[in-house]
Amino acid sequence: MAGRGRGRGQNVSFNIEQLGFGRGEAVPVSVTQPPPLFPTLENRPLPLIKDVEYEYILVTQKDLNTRMRNSSFHLNTAIEIQEIQQIHNPSYEKELPVLWNRMPTELKKSIAKKLGIEKLKTVKSGKKKKIEDPDKIFAKLEKKEIVESEGEGMCDGKEDEDEKEKSDDEKVEVEDDIEEEIDEEMDEGTDYASNYFDNGEGYLDEDDNLDEGEAQF
Amino acid sequence: MPPFTLGHFSQVCCQLLNHYFGEIVGQVGAYLLRRGHRPLFDIPCATGLSIAEVKKALAVMIQHNLVKFEASERNNNIAEYSIIHHNVYCLLRYPKYLYMIKRIYGTSEEILLEILLNLGQASASNVIFQSANRLKEANDPSALHQSFLKLAQDNFIIRCPKLADNANMQKVPTLVVEEKEKFTVPHLEIGPIAKLLKENATQLGEHSDSEVIWRVNHERFDVELRNVILVNAAARRVDSTAGELYHLILKLWRECSNPDSPTTNALSFNVIKDAVRKNEGSSPVLLEHFEQYLRVLYEDTSSLITKVGDAGGGQFILNYSIVFENLACATLDSIVLERFGSKALRLFRLTRIQKFMEQDQMQNIAMIPAKEAKMFTYKLLEHNFLQIKELKKGTSNFAPVKSFILFHVDLPQVARTALEASYKGLFNAMVRQMHDLTDNKRLLDKHARLETLLESLRGEGLPEDELAYLSDSMTAAEKSLVARIHSMNDHLTLGQTQADDTILILESYLKFSSMT
Structure with a gap:
């Protein structure tokens, strides 16, 4: 802590002269910025060696690149495949020349296809059902509204008893329908209010109640 | 990303x-x-x-x-x-593998290896069939069969683990390594292959050895690449004859010792002498001055050969860890020299040899003015080429502690730093290359199409002036741009290959130093 007493304005705890700066010489300012992304090149690197050996390796490398690029192991992205299909060959699809018997069965393509299609189907049908249901409900609700307003209008004026009964019947039917629909919806678990609240008791003991008997204190 | x-x-x-x-x-x-x-x-x-x-x-x-x-x-x-990881990295070394095989054996072995590299894993028959297809003129599968045997015998290719017997019952097949049969080529039926070739078939159907699958043996290639480095080192250190001698001795060492151990087994003077005599290609200079060359090599500080005993005219081993330490030091020295200059190199080397040094000592012994010495020391420290060890003197909790700051070189750590920098350089070169090629993809494609078109038309005997007219469909500016991209591309590829040379040395050093 020898330098502390001297107090030369710098916030360092040692003598600046130790670093090789004479008295009164400018000390480099501290850097507060991150280093540049592309720093300037201080020394030019040596030129690359270019002899017969490296020339040959270079040619081999290029050859290998084109071969690999054209081989069926080079997987193209979906966009690239589309481009190729548009320009060259509409039924373009490469067969992978891979030794399938030495790989896990889950990688094989046939299985992949089946699984993919099945999944898609289930997903689609599920979605359709859900999309359709609200439409039906709307339609029925509208119908009901019309029926009600008609009913009111008829109440005001002179009305045909038969017709009123008929419309009442219809109304009841429609209401039943709606209730059924709504019940279905609820059964599918869209009613969050009934099961949303979790008091945290079930946390971490989903399937084993091993520590139930243990002391709680 | x-x-x-x-x-x-x-x-x-x-x-x-x-x-x-x-x-x-x-x-x-x-x-x-x-x-x-x-x-x-x-x-x-x-x-x-x-x-x-x-x-x-x-x-x-x-x-x-x-x-x-x-x-x-x-x-x-x-x-x-x-x-x-290692196998992925070795993708970079494929051209080197091919060059090496071409140098040791010849073109047909190179083609076999190239086909195997393209296919990844394949049966011997398939590799031979496809290679013969590639080598249209020399359509003789039995010669290729001999070449294949040679590659397997020298362990450059290795059998993949076999499928377990109950593999088709399992969803995930179990693979079993057969230690004894790793390099044995099964009996091949060359006749059907030759017949298929005559019929100009493109696919090999069922064949007898379709269950025996081969791949490239990266470990063997690593050993060979290292040996090339060592032979080059011997040749550069002494002369090409010494390189020749060293190549022979390395072969003997390889035959008698385990490739993974950091030191080889001992060879006696007489064994080496016999081998040099028997070798047909030995140059007359080597035959005449064999003893002198051996002596120069084992007395040299680079320790390419270490003498461990006197029995049988002298016992010699190769200590990989020492040799690669020396090579790594030389590599690091040249990195420091090119990055920070000769004065920094002097400080770096001095610290490495003296183990621990104080700042004053460094500048005195290196005979560099105080200010410069400090600047270079701190620069080296900043880039992790030097490390600090602080020694505190004094046991009392109250009295001011006198501390010594010692600089030293932690060689494995510096090697790792340099290795990381090399990987980064390699990566940058690759990114740059990718960028140039994808940015100008359209232009390059156009150029390639034009070239192939011109080539085919020239084959058909179209007059030159029409060809010139066609080739004018690309402007001169475009052509010069294409040429520039190509030369840049070559430059970057070459840079990658040579960065890999440095990486190989540093990797080998770290590998062997961690063993001892």
Whole structure:
């Protein structure tokens, strides 16, 4: 802590002269910025060696690149495949020349296809059902509204008893329908209010109640 | 870019996969590089690829020995995939492999190896068939069969683990390594291959050895690449005759010792002498001055040969860890020299030899003015070429502590720093190359199409002036741009190859130094 007493304005705890700066010489300012992304090149690197050996390796490398690029192991992205299909060959699809018997069965393509299609189907049908249901409900609700307003209008004026009964019947039917629909919806678990609240008791003991008997204190 | 960062080494691997097998494989590879063992169904979620794409990518990587799989411990029907880092990195060394094989054997072996590299894993018959197809003129599969035997005999290619007997019952096949049969070529039926070739078939159907699958033996190539470095070192240190002698001795060492141990078994003087006499290609200079050359090599400070005893005229071993330490030091020296200049090199070397040094000592012994010496020392320290060791003197808790600051070189750490820098350089070169090629893809494609068109028309005998007219469909500016891109591309490829040379030396040093 020898330098502390001297107090030369710098916030360092040692003598600046130790670093090789004479008295009164400018000390480099501290850097507060991150280093540049592309720093300037201080020394030019040596030129690359270019002899017969490296020339040959270079040619081999290029050859290998084109071969690999054209081989069926080079997987193209979906966009690239589309481009190729548009320009060259509409039924373009490469067969992978891979030794399938030495790989896990889950990688094989046939299985992949089946699984993919099945999944898609289930997903689609599920979605359709859900999309359709609200439409039906709307339609029925509208119908009901019309029926009600008609009913009111008829109440005001002179009305045909038969017709009123008929419309009442219809109304009841429609209401039943709606209730059924709504019940279905609820059964599918869209009613969050009934099961949303979790008091945290079930946390971490989903399937084993091993520590139930243990002391709680 | 993947939503996570990778180390420089992994980034290089990822780029290599991108380069050779396309973006999809690159993405899956990046995920596996980052996460280690993973089941199939984790990958699509994390990478955003479709499951079919991921399956293809995994199949390609398994076929090329870049990914291995084993049944999950929890569920035997699910495989867990993990990437083999070293094999991915070795993609960069394929051209070197080919060059090496061409130098040692010849063109037909090179073609065999190239076909095997393209296929990843393949049966012997298939490799021979496809190679013969490539070598249209010399359509003789039996000669290629001999070449294949040679490659297997010298362990450059190795059998893949065999499928277990009950493999078709299992969802994830078990692979069994047969230690004894790793390099044995089964009996091949050359007749049917020759017949198919005459019929100009493009595919080899059922064949007798379709169950015996071969791949490239990277470990053997590593040993050979290291040996090339050592022979070059001997040749550069003394002269080419010494290189020749060293090459012979290395061959003897390889035959008598385990390739993975850091030192070879001892060879006696007489054994070496006999080998030199018997070798047909020995130059007359070597025969005449054999003893002198051997002496020069083992007395040299580079320790390319270490003498360990006097029995049988002298016992000689090769200590890989010492030799590669010397080579790594030389590499680091030249890195320091080129980056910081000769004065910094003097300080660096001095500190390395003297182990621990104080600042004052350094500037006095290196005879560099105080200020400059300090500047270079701190520069080296900043870039992790020097390390600080602080020694505190005084036991009392109250009295001021006198401390010594000693500089030293922690060689493995400096080597690792340089290695990281090399990986980073390699990665940068690859990114730059990719960028140039994708940015100008349209132009390059156009140029390539034009070239092939001109080539074919020239073959048909079109007059020169019409060809010139056609070739004018690209402007001079475009042509010069294409030429510039190509030369830049060559330059970057060459740079990558040579960065790999440095990496090989540093990697070998770290490998052997961790063994001892």
